[in-house]
Amino acid sequence: MRYQHVMPFGTQVLDDGRVRFRLWAPGSEKVSLCIEQGAGELSLPMEAQPQGWFECITDRAGAGTRYRYRVSDEMRVPDPASRYNPGDVHQASEVVVPQSFTWTDTHWKGRPWEEVVLYELHVGTFSPEGTFKGVRDRLDYLVELGVTAIELMPVADFPGERNWGYDGVLLFAPDHRYGRPEDLKELIQSAHEKGLMVFLDVVYNHFGPEGNYLHLYAPPFFKDEHTPWGVAINYDAVHSRTVRDFYIHNVLYWLDEYRFDGLRLDAVHSILDDSSPDILDEIAEAVRNGPGQERHIHLVLENDNNEARYLGRPGRFDAQWNDDIHHALHVLLTGESGGYYRDYADNPMRHLVRCLTEGFAYQGETSLHRNNERRGTSSVHLPATAFVSMIQNHDQVGNRAFGERLSMLVDPRPLRAAISVMLLAPEIPLLFMGEEFGALTPFLFFCDFGPELAQAVTEGRRKEFARFPAFSDPAARNSIPDPGHPDTFQRSKLDWHSWAQPEHQSWFELYKTLLGIRREHLVPRLRGLEGGNSTVRVLGERSVAIEWRLGDGSRWTLLANLGKSAILDMAVPDAPLLFASEDDIAASLTTGTLPPWSVAWTLENTKNE
Incomplete structure (x- = not known):
């Protein structure tokens, strides 16, 4: 075909x-x-x-x-x-x-949304080669791990030799450093042959700062407003019909011509569009009435505004990246409270529980980080599968000054507890490349612009951190890696030689075990999952028991103690223990004790009456 x-x-x-x-x-x-x-x-x-x-x-x-x-x-x-x-x-x-290009995967119809386990990767740093072929050569590894979907960070052609991808300017052209279009198609076809879906991250809120010539001959492509990254796209003024069609065709192009299984739309809160229907509604409609009629196509948003209206209805978006759950878990693990983490520092456990049971942590409450503006809408009616959860992703690792992963910041026992919550909760989980083996290589912010712009980016990057006490001194800020230096990119490449070392293998086996339990026991019960189907029992300041009624009526229960003190005299569910994050938990539960930094999951396989 x-x-x-x-x-x-x-x-x-x-x-x-x-x-x-x-x-x-x-x-x-x-x-x-x-x-x-x-x-x-x-x-x-x-x-x-x-x-x-x-x-x-x-x-x-x-x-x-x-x-x-x-x-x-x-x-x-x-x-x-x-x-x-x-x-x-x-x-x-x-x-x-x-x-x-001849496709041989015509039997492929994709996989249902509830089966999705996302693995986010950057093509240039995932493999030593930094190419589509380099990713293709490690597909068997990803199958063994137990993920079901690869999510490629943006591959649209960007300026220079290296970039995260969010500075793309030729939105229909895979960057040549990664390979030819045929190489990307071979990667997707090979993934399908192994039962893996492939998602693509796309950027529709701005163009990169170098190499976009549209303003010279098509000025109506833009409007006299700005996003944090540049001039806003014209989705709602004169000539916007052509602009909207450009992006709708880009969506359909990746899905039709490359047979991607899903798209993640970056930072849609920075799309400035007052029309009705807005561009997001039009994109969803075009997909559902197009390739979505023939196979499973999944659409995911990143939306800092926490707008539930885009989620949960047929023909809309399958899910949203839930930064709230990441931030709450991060504060629990690290105690950090700077930047956006201060919105969760008052009671991180409460925010986490709300994410696990209602979706968003912020559903209209005021945000300190956003100058006390109200953020979010009610999401309690949405099923847990309308949210993508993670403890790491490219943003949360790469936007740190030194690109540290959690494995560099957190002791093993607390980290195992957080992983156990994230991978077995009913939300759709996302892993960031390398976290599954406790990678110790950073993921830094890197780019490759012309000299003048490169200098401005380096200075701007360091200025961003000036408000943090650790970087108040200019000498400290100068220690932040230069985004434009080639070594910053090289340091961000995964070290696959370390994977075979015992300490890294233990992390890999943990992820593999948890994803196996998810695949066998949770995924078959997620279909029909509804919102508002959980009950919460507070055990302590940082301890909780949460029970979900799954789609088949089974009871899926989390016991979590994410603090330093044991919980005593606890009522333990009368159900088989499915998983415990530490060896000492099972014996402790028989005495009604939940040790510090412990997570246990139980399953009561009842049926709907």
């Missing part, structure tokens, strides 16, 4: 072999197509069409042709809908024929 997503822009190889080139350039009076020919170029005029479009159909191009658009007498720009840019974002685009 061969797949192509047909779009109103970019290139399309027609049935007669000619290539159609289309560009939306309402800010230009004329546009030329410039085709590279050896050391020279062939310049062809593009026909002006209504509403700012330009088109050229020619037999002088084909698969592999490199081209740019001349939008002024001197300025040549890549195609904003380029499928591949082999020479980076400032250079020529390449004509790609999607039908040249």
Whole structure:
């Protein structure tokens, strides 16, 4: 089977072999197509069409042709809908024929949402090669671990040699440092053959600060407002229909042409759109009425506004990253209270329990970190599976000054307790690459911009930490790794040689065991799970018993003591012990005692009446 997503822009190889080139350039009076020919170029005029479009159909191009658009007498720009840019974002685009790749996974229909266990990875640092093939070579490892879905951090073409991916500017082109489009398709096809889903992180709230030329020839693409990362996208003003279509096609392109199983939409709270339906609703509708009718397609949001309205209804989004649960667990584990953690420092256990039983910790309460503004809406009606939980992710590790993982910050026993809560709670769990073997390599913030911008990023990065007491001294701030230095990137690569060492193997076996229990005992009971189906019994200041009624009526119970003092004279559920985070817990429970930093799970396999 061969797949192509047909779009109103970019290139399309027609049935007669000619290539159609289309560009939306309402800010230009004329546009030329410039085709590279050896050391020279062939310049062809593009026909002006209504509403700012330009088109050229020619037999002088084909698969592999490199081209740019001349939008002024001197300025040549890549195609904003380029499928591949082999020479980076400032250079020529390449004509790609999607039908040249033959898919053999036509039997693949995806997997239901309740089976999802996400594994977030950065292609450039996950393997020594830093390529799509490097990820593909470790798929068997991920299957053995027990995850069911890979989530790739953004791969859209970014400037320079290295980047987290959130500075992408060519949103249809996989970055050439990771491989060709065919290499990404091979990765996805191989994953499907092994029963793994593949998700992609996409950024629709801004473009990166270098290599975006749209403002030169399509100024209506933007609006006179700003996000924390740059000029806002025009989703709701004049000419916004074309802009909205650009992003809707980007969604469908990744799902149709690359057969991704899901998308994670980055920081949608920074999408400025007052229209109705808004762009998120339109994206969800396009997916559900398109590829979502043929196979399982999953849509996940990152939304700091905690807006429950996007979740829980057919045709909407499957889930949201729940930063609240991460923050509450982090405060419990580390005692940190700076930055956004201060919103959870008053009573982290209460915030954690609310996340586990109601979804958001903030459902309209005021946030100290956000200048006492109210944050969030009620989420108690949503099932636990409408939330993605984690104890680590790229943001929470990489936005630390030195990129420390929890394995560098927390003693093993408390960390095992937190892992045991996260992986066996009914929420959808997410792992960040390397956490499953207690990786001791940091994940630092890195990028590769031109000299002037690189210096500004380095200074800005260090200035961000000036408000923290540990970095009040300029010398301390200068110790923060330079994002633009190649060594910052190299230090962030996973050390796979350490995986075989006993202390790292013990972490791997813990994750593998927990995910096996989840797969066997919890996942089959999640279908039909409803919101508001849990009961809570407070055992102490940092201790709790939570019981969920699962979709089949079974009772799934958590006993958690996330403090330094034992809980005595505790009523223990009359149900088989399924898992304990430490060897001493089972014996202690027979006496009604829950030791410090202990987690136990029980299952009572009753049925609905």
